[in-house]
Amino acid sequence: MASTVPVARHGRHGLAPQPEHQPRPDWRSRLQAWRARLVARPGFRRLAQRLPLSSSYARARENDLFALVSGFVQSQILFTSLKTGLIDALADGPVTMAELASRTGFPQDRLDRLVQAAQSVGLVATGQDGFVTLGDHGAIICSDEGLRAMINHHALLYRDLNDPVALFDGSYTDTEMRRLWSYAGSGRESAVEPEDAAAYSALMAASQSMLSDEILDAYDFGRHTSLIDIGGGEGAFLTAVAKRYSGLRMSLFDLPPVAKRARDRFAAHPLGQCPRCYGGSFLDDTLPRGHDCVSLVRVLFDHEDAVVLRLLRNVRAAMEPGQTLVIAEPMAGNDSRGQRYATAYFGVYVMAMGSGRCRTPDEIGALAKQAGFSRFDIRPCRSPLMATIVVVFP
Numbered sequence: 461m462a463s464t465v466p467v468a469r470h471g472r473h474g475l476a477p478q479p480e481h482q483p484r485p486d487w488r489s490r491l492q493a494w495r496a497r498l499v500a501r502p503g504f505r506r507l508a509q510r511l512p513l514s515s516s517y518a519r520a521r522e523n524d525l526f527a528l529v530s531g532f533v534q535s536q537i538l539f540t541s542l543k544t545g546l547i548d549a550l551a552d553g554p555v556t557m558a559e560l561a562s563r564t565g566f567p568q569d570r571l572d573r574l575v576q577a578a579q580s581v582g583l584v585a586t587g588q589d590g591f592v593t594l595g596d597h598g599a600i601i602c603s604d605e606g607l608r609a610m611i612n613h614h615a616l617l618y619r620d621l622n623d624p625v626a627l628f629d630g631s632y633t634d635t636e637m638r639r640l641w642s643y644a645g646s647g648r649e650s651a652v653e654p655e656d657a658a659a660y661s662a663l664m665a666a667s668q669s670m671l672s673d674e675i676l677d678a679y680d681f682g683r684h685t686s687l688i689d690i691g692g693g694e695g696a697f698l699t700a701v702a703k704r705y706s707g708l709r710m711s712l713f714d715l716p717p718v719a720k721r722a723r724d725r726f727a728a729h730p731l732g733q734c735p736r737c738y739g740g741s742f743l744d745d746t747l748p749r750g751h752d753c754v755s756l757v758r759v760l761f762d763h764e765d766a767v768v769l770r771l772l773r774n775v776r777a778a779m780e781p782g783q784t785l786v787i788a789e790p791m792a793g794n795d796s797r798g799q800r801y802a803t804a805y806f807g808v809y810v811m812a813m814g815s816g817r818c819r820t821p822d823e824i825g826a827l828a829k830q831a832g833f834s835r836f837d838i839r840p841c842r843s844p845l846m847a848t849i850v851v852v853f854p
């Protein structure tokens with residue numbers, strides 16, 4: 461029988477099939493559409509800006525919108541302030557503009573512009589005395605190695621976002637992020653060479669400084685006797701765990717070149733008990749058994765659902781009832797500003813890697829149940845931007 465499915469033009473992507481029976485929006489969507497029509501009216505916005513009860517809310521939304529429109533400029537001010545050494549030059553206290561000019565190599569008039577821009581986003585502050593100091597944002601960036609490493613490596617992501625539509629519609633796939641994350645994408649993990657592992661593992665280890673406290677404050681690993689960190693990188697998370705729980709026996713599993721880096725790290729900086737480091741693929745190899753806690757930190761979001769299911773089934777096969785799997789990574793959601801930032805940033809980040817998805821805690825729990833686990837709990841961290849925890853039980 462010939463199809464009578466109606467078709468509609470879909471932007472630059474041409475014709476797209478429409479469902480035979482058009483679904484109807486529910487009352488929430490209709491209410492949101494009504495709100496959108498109201499907000500779109502300049503007269504309504506003017507009124508909201510003038511009424512005492514709504515004026516501060518209206519102003520905040522206006523600023524939010526401008527931050528969205530101009531966010532890319534702010535990020536580039538940040539990048540330049542770090543790259544040129546402006547932030548580092550202020551690490552030890554107030555500095556004159558003349559000294560900054562000699563430290564950054566910028567001519568005075570261009571330095572004036574950079575300092576003005578950096579001040580506008582809270583990186584630096586200029587005093588009445590003409591000295592420049594770190595602002596609050598600048599002070600945090602100056603002292604946090606992980607944050608600095610992340611900002612510096614954004615140069616790759618900026619280039620991948622040069623044609624954002626091509627990145628979103630999937631026509632641009634040969635990305636710089638895909639080259640950095642050499643295991644990302646089905647079946648590429650066996651091709652990871654030591655130099656590839658070094659590039660991404662160093663970044664991961666540096667950025668643990670932002671994450672491990674969040675996880676350790678939200679989940680008590682002290683209730684366990686032994687922990688294996690699967691996809692544990694070069695061991696930065698286990699190092700943080702060992703500082704809090706010196707009696708916990710620990711092991712790490714990662715691709716062979718990464719496990720070797722972990723072994724070298726633990727040899728150079730010994731912990732109370734030296735973790736055992738296993739090299740292999742968490743998809744294909746049998747995972748070590750006998751740990752009452754297994755962790756997956758920033759691992760699942762790198763992979764498509766089918767790969768995550770394979771991994772979780774493999775983890776489940778190595779676990780017994782009574783043991784616990786702790787999954788921690790930035791997760792998607794709409795409940796807080798932090799969750800929304802995490803959704804946008806990590807969603808686009810893994811898209812540029814060419815593999816993975818930023819999932820909600822419930823999506824992760826559902827995948828775990830599909831992989832044979834019996835139930836899961838969600839434990840929020842202080843900053844959802846860094847991580848949310850899903851605790852899973854066999």
Ligand SMILES: C[S@@+](CC[C@H](N)C(=O)[O-])C[C@H]1O[C@@H](n2cnc3c(N)ncnc32)[C@H](O)[C@@H]1O
Binds near residue numbers: 691693762
């Ligand atoms: C995003 S990094 C996270 C590292 C660490 N958990 C952290 O949070 O710093 C993902 C890790 O998974 C590892 N990995 C990826 N595919 C793997 C595989 N098939 N088998 C074992 N490890 C793998 C990578 O080598 C990498 O160390």
